[in-house]
Amino acid sequence: MSPTPTAAPAIELIGIDKKFGAVHANKNINLTVAKGSIHGIIGENGAGKSTLMSILYGFYHADAGSIRINGQATVIDDSQAAITAGIGMVHQHFMLVENFSVLENVILGVEGGALLGRGVSEARSALKRLETDYGLEVDPDAIIEELPVGLQQRVEILKALYRGAEILILDEPTGVLTPAEADHLFKILGVLRDQGKTIVLITHKLREIMAITDTVSVMRRGEMVATRRTTETTVEELAELMVGRRVLLRVEKGPAAPSDIVLSVRNLTVKDGRGVTMVDNVSFDVRAGEVVGIAGVAGNGQSELLEAITGIRKPASGEILIHGKPVTGFDSARLRALGLGHIPEDRHHMGLVLGFEESENSVLGYHRDSRYGRGPLLDLDACREDAKAKIEKYDIRPPNCRLKTANFSGGNQQKIVVAREIERDPALLVVGQPTRGVDIGAIEFIHRRLIAMRDAGKAVLLVSVELDEIRSLSDRILVMFAGRVVGEKTPDTGEQTLGLMMAGIAA
């Protein structure tokens, strides 16, 4: 479907500028999206993609710039104006009322009268029609919080279509989906485009851009740096445009040389705070000199498994051994003393104290070490010297160990954690979502450090919901579904096979 050249573009953004306080989120942005196309917008975290689209949807007000929809100058000063102009948006964080039914969410704002009765029954039949037209099935009476995220997203799409959207914006829609669900979403988007709708797809996954878009625009640090026809560009070029320099997308690594078993997990069962079994009788080993990756859709027990291994959560039953020595139930300080390093899944929640100086975070957890002080006193100079060395080695920017950690970007914050854990030279490194919310440049760096650990003969256990990451780093892949390890695969296993296992369909 190539749009006819005479038709006015569906969207024209002209000179859009937006500042949040000191942050210049959008700098004089121009963007044209052809009618009836799927237009991708990629960029690293914080590049300003969500901000730009939220301005188009009337959620934020631009400081400067104008908008034309279908060739008409259009003032969009609130979401009502955007809806009237035929724009619908599926936000990165869903805008749903969780204790409402699907139907109530769909009619919110377009109730069709002061009383609900008639609007509700009209919406019910309209949903039926949308369901058959686009294959968007969902029970209209289901309560949102009881639906899986994939279906919640479907409700967001239905909301937009019910309001008659001709332009549909999706902000990082696949972050919460399994590969199979993502494929299904892309099919739906294809159908929508073929019916003449215009789709803007925000993502930071290059593969998705190549698979589904007609054109793609790249944003970097608040600027629109390039727009390409998808058929005329490559993943490598887009990655370079995003980051501003050449990046290696796949880590280069030789074959692994696994030796002795370092970590042993035997029949481990872990329950969460509500007493629900999250890890169900799981057993595996990790040897020195190998990376074992645990793949799975978020919420299938990976977090609880990590917490049990790193001493944060007591297992309900089973055994954990390090170098053959039982360590079940040890707290994290004792485990660290035994040579365990831990890069936690969520650096804000566990890895860092954001209000601390960089140098303080860079010794956190090891601050009792004799290197950093004597008795109850900290040797601040020693801490800062140590921090400076790490900043240098890990290229943490800005190179200032006295700066508050909150003021570093996501990628640099993650490097602070990675540097702290790796520089202790642990025999076993347990890593959760090492590159979540981290820009491509830093991803490349962190991946290389993890492989270097492996090559130095350390055991690495890696948990990630990014299948690409698991496949490119691991020497063996375990797939978790519903708290169980449903299979072990080699890293050259196809994505589809792994995707089916992650969805609990194949073993």
Next chain:
Amino acid sequence: MENLDLISILGSTIRLSIPLIFTALAGLFTERAGVFDIGLEGKMLFSAFAAAVAAFMTGSPWLGLLAGITVSVLISLIHGFASITNRGNQIVSGVAINFLASGLTAVLGQAWFSQGGRTPPLAASARFTEIVFPYAAELRDTGFLGRFYANIISGHNILTYLAFLAVPASWWVLYRTRFGLRLRAVGENPGAVDTAGISVTFLRYRATICAGILCGCAGTYLSIAQSAGFVKDMSAGKGYIALAALIFAKWRPVPVMLACLLFGFLDAFANFMQGKSVPGIGEVPVQIFQALPYVLTCVLLAGFIGVARPPKAGGVPYVKER
């Protein structure tokens, strides 16, 4: 216990529950819209004072009610201005209103009437008095049902009947109208309302106005229906009890009414036990009974009612740009 007179206890249960029902419903509207309303107590007190003054000056209870509602709505708008428009702390704003109410009503009362913060006693014609239903007098002595009709169904002032009407009316507004749907939505996820093209600010203001009207009825009831004038601090913590009832009822209209009746009953029971002796124990200090509603509130709030999940966006001003 001699003469456990059920009918008269139930009668006073109803009388004591009315201000709670109005006030808790008021809190229901604001809190369901995501605005915490600690200032219920203060609004009630302000409107009690305004109603008593207006009724005294004009001799009309209806003008008293109008004044009570007007003042209460104004105070609600101040709360809205502080916490919705200026995104201030909702608890602080509410507490400030309560202090202001307690102080200002006493000072103005003293300045205007010089009767120790009281307003002058009202004539019956300036008050909402009991409405007697047909045949009530005749049926009064015809057994339990007759007494029930005469003392429980009949014989209350108009605001009492209004309070019981306000319960289904609130339910209907919340669950059957567009306004109610949006109001419940804005208390859970204001982002959903905003992206649906609805103004979060205007919606929350309308919710606080609803609360102002209901609190105005509560205050008016206190000073010109239940009593014949304003007395310093006459709301006596009822605003807080109403908040407790609201949580107890998990922010739903019909359970709110039942919770308020329960608290009213405990209050009535405490009054009834005054000076009476409990068989086998003897006379129990009345303070024990008077403490019961508060003890129950503590016990209930300590988690004996299951999880009371407050509206998710409650207490948080809606801020889009950091």
